[in-house]
Amino acid sequence: MARRPIEPLLWLLFSAGGMLAALLIPILLVLFGLAFPLGWLSPPSHAHLVAVLGHPVVRVGLFLLCTLSLFHWAHRFRYTLYDGLQIKHLNELINPLCYGGAIVGSVAAGYLLWRIP
Amino acid sequence: MNQPPPYRAFHPRWYRPRMSTWWWLKRRSHVAFILRELSSIFVAWFVIFFLLLVAAVSRGEIAYWEFLSWAARPGTLLLNLVSLSFIVFHAVTWFNLTPQALVVRLRGRRVPGPLIAASNYAAWVLLSALVAWLVLGG
Numbered sequence A: 001m002a003r004r005p006i007e008p009l010l011w012l013l014f015s016a017g018g019m020l021a022a023l024l025i026p027i028l029l030v031l032f033g034l035a036f037p038l039g040w041l042s043p044p045s046h047a048h049l050v051a052v053l054g055h056p057v058v059r060v061g062l063f064l065l066c067t068l069s070l071f072h073w074a075h076r077f078r079y080t081l082y083d084g085l086q087i088k089h090l091n092e093l094i095n096p097l098c099y100g101g102a103i104v105g106s107v108a109a110g111y112l113l114w115r116i117p
Numbered sequence B: 001m002n003q004p005p006p007y008r009a010f011h012p013r014w015y016r017p018r019m020s021t022w023w024w025l026k027r028r029s030h031v032a033f034i035l036r037e038l039s040s041i042f043v044a045w046f047v048i049f050f051l052l053l054v055a056a057v058s059r060g061e062i063a064y065w066e067f068l069s070w071a072a073r074p075g076t077l078l079l080n081l082v083s084l085s086f087i088v089f090h091a092v093t094w095f096n097l098t099p100q101a102l103v104v105r106l107r108g109r110r111v112p113g114p115l116i117a118a119s120n121y122a123a124w125v126l127l128s129a130l131v132a133w134l135v136l137g138g
Helices: A007-038 A046-054 A056-085 A088-115 B028-059 B061-071 B074-101 B113-136
Strands: none
Touching: A007 A056, A007 B028, A007 B061, A007 B074, A007 B113, A046 A056, A046 B028, A046 B061, A046 B113, A056 A088, A056 B028, A088 B028, B028 B061, B028 B074, B061 B074, B074 B113
């Protein structure tokens, strides 16, 4: 498995995604997952959020965050199944599901971020 | 591998002990390892959650408020709380591990590990402040 030429690229995506996820997800999840729904902070107005999300730099940054986080998930989850459940014999099914899921999610992220007015 | 392989002269028998699926419960460091591995599921959940937010914002103001009230439901809140704890665990262990994966040399001397970890935490604080400032109205 280690000799496949694509493996180093997958590890690179894994670590880039791990870094971005560690740096950016906690604050975003605190704000949108807890602070706004629970009323600790008043949520930003719709117009303000459109302006922030629509900024080109923010769009590109969020696209990278989504894509690399998904590839981070794909790579790590594949090994979780491999080490945790010892189902290496299902690799031919697991690999397309993990990396395919990451690719589908990345396309969806690109479409949704591109579509913001 | 259901049937034993047919007997062949001079061929040693396979030695393949079965590992329990729960092998990682015996040691605390192994439990931490598996919990860290599981954090990736919550990273993926966050991406889905965030893209739902983006889609709602694109659809308009009413969809945005509907998203916020959906996020305030107990089930969603609980899932996000669990996700946050796993992702913070991922972040802390990731930052602490970076010095072992990344060797930085400055003027021929190796930058000490704690300094690399500290710079990660500094970047974490700065980026979090930047995101909060952008979201909360700059």
